Amino acid sequence: MASPAIGIIENYFTCEFTTVARDGSPQTWPVSPRLLDDGRLLTGTSIGLPQKAYNIRRSPKVSMLFSEPRGSGVTEPGAVLIQGDATAEDRIVSDIATEPELAALAETLFRRQPAGALWSTWLGRRLWWSYYMRILIYVTPRRALYWPTRDFTQRPEELDPNEIRRVG
Template sequence: MASPAVEIIENYFTCEFTTIARDGSPQTWPVSPRLLTDGRFLLTTSIGLPQKAFNIRRNPKVAMLFSEPTGSGLTSAGAVLIQGDAIAEDRIVTDVATEPELAALTETLFARQPAGAFWSSWPGRQLWWSYYMRLLIYVTPRCALFWPTRDFTTAPIELDLNEVQRVV
């Protein structure tokens, strides 16, 4: 049985992913990361929208806040904050099938957003081919905080990072 924090990570459709911009201000995007078996997270960015990668290369400190339960199917909606260090790979992946972890992330995305499957069809790929040229981003957690009720006025519970791992 997965911990409540892992259930949130695995079932919330998105999280708020924050990097640090060149001027030191936070920049936040909605992303759908995948928790890997080794406890790291995988997310991607398109080469057409590489700002996340640029920011990570300047400052690897990132945060991921899983706070929005809409569509998750969870009856007890908490929140999880992951703070960690990210690496944005230099290589460009053009075929998701060549990377098993990326293929698994893609399957998760299509299950959660079935309308997006059009963009994987031949016409969709012809219209927006650059979207499929992906930079992989790996996040290694350094701190994990849990709010069982999403009441951010209360002190969070600090999680043992061993709790924030996918159980296979």
């Protein structure tokens, strides 16, 4: 049986993804990552909005806070903080179908946000072509914290980052 923390990572629609800007300040974006079988998390950025990739190439330290359960179906919502090292690939993926992990991420996104499926139609790709030209970002967890109740005044449980894996 998957731990509640894995359920949060797999079912929350978004997390707050934080990188370090050139001046050392944090920069945070909402992203919808996918937990891969090997325990890494996959997200990406479009070539039109590459700041996440620039920041990661300068400083690979990132965090992902899964704190908002709205719409997830998780009945006992908690929060999970992943701190880790990210890599932003140098190549640009222009066809999602050529990368199985990216195709799985896209499938997850369309399931979570069905209205977004319009953008994958011929018309959507024509209007917003740069969105589909992706730079892949992989996060390797180094530390994982879990709050069973989202009460951040309480001490979190420390999880073994090696146990963050997809189940089933």
